[in-house]
Amino acid sequence: MDYGMIGKIEKAKRYAEERDRITFNSLEVEFKGNNNVYSISLNGSGWQCSCPGFHSHSICPHVMAMERLFKPMLKRDPLPYTPGQNVVSDVEKSKRYSEETDRIRFAAFDVTFHGSNNDHHTNYNTQSMQCDCDFFHTRHVCSHSMAMERILMKMLPKQPVSEE
Ligand SMILES: [Zn+2]
Ligand SMILES: [Zn+2]
Structure with missing residues (x-):
């Protein structure tokens, strides 16, 4: 040494x-939900998640968990809640997910x-x-x-x- x-x-x-010295310009993760593994990405055009919830509402507990975990490194506003989204359930899940980091595997980041x-x-x-x-x-x-x-x-x- x-x-x-x-x-x-x-x-x-x-x-x-x-x-707060660190900013994610992009990232790709595999996120193990309760039933399936989803792909999450963040890049110049924002967040994407392959789960059905994100497809319907442009927000989901997986992305909310990522926001919770990496808040100081994102330098962007959290995704807004949308009508039709089960906010109470999603907030609850995202809290739990953010403590279960073995659900998350990074494939790439910048x-x-x-x-x-x-x-x-x-x-x-x-x-x-x-x-x-x-x-x-x-x-x-x-x-x-x-x-x-x-x-x-x-x-x-x-x-x-x-x-x-
Ligand atoms: Zn270096
Ligand atoms: Zn999702």
Whole structure:
């Protein structure tokens, strides 16, 4: 373990607690509902979920659970409730789902880290993480990638080794 790496681990711990530094530009997750697995995505045109509820109401407890879990990292207003939606039941479910994070598996994400000097882009796809910072370029791991591992933990399908 070298000092450069120790510094990055300390920084990753801090970043994982200062989540408002991080913004999800896009994400794709598999969400295990009570009966089926649904695909959720977030991108420039907003949220999508493959469940029937979202299809009818453009909002569902799966997306509401994601909003609840990642609030400081979304930088967008929560989806509005719609007529015909069972709000009481959806709020109840979304609370429970947001505590059951083993329902969620990230397939991809792209985040911006607002660092003290520069912004960095970190992304994840097909179980591998990339970051545009210099440290990552030489070491294939950095404070940003380690912060995302800390935040998402088992929601990242293959949990990379970061502290050994
Ligand atoms: Zn849904
Ligand atoms: Zn980085």
